[in-house]
Amino acid sequence: MAVSATVIGALLGLGTQMYSNALRKLPYMRHPWEHLLGMGLGAVFVNQLVNWDAQLQRDLDSMLEKAKAANERRYFDGDDD
Numbered sequence: 001m002a003v004s005a006t007v008i009g010a011l012l013g014l015g016t017q018m019y020s021n022a023l024r025k026l027p028y029m030r031h032p033w034e035h036l037l038g039m040g041l042g043a044v045f046v047n048q049l050v051n052w053d054a055q056l057q058r059d060l061d062s063m064l065e066k067a068k069a070a071n072e073r074r075y076f077d078g079d080d081d
Contacts, residue, residue: 005050006043009042010043012045013037013043017035
């Protein structure tokens with residue numbers, strides 16, 4: 001997943017820079033270093049987004065396990081009937 005996220009981010013950064021140049025009616029490759037910078041920032045952004053999503057999933061699983069355990073203690077362990 002890391003390679004595909006990096007490629008998607010790089011294409012996102014490149015597309016953003018080219019779209020910005022097109023809106024301003026400038027040549028697409030006016031400053032090539034800006035394209036490299038955009039590709040690098042896009043790749044970092046998408047990789048961090050993937051890492052954040054994985055961490056969020058782990059946190060959610062942990063919270064659901066805690067809630068399930070609390071519900072089981074509440075409803076099944078304290079049978080006074």
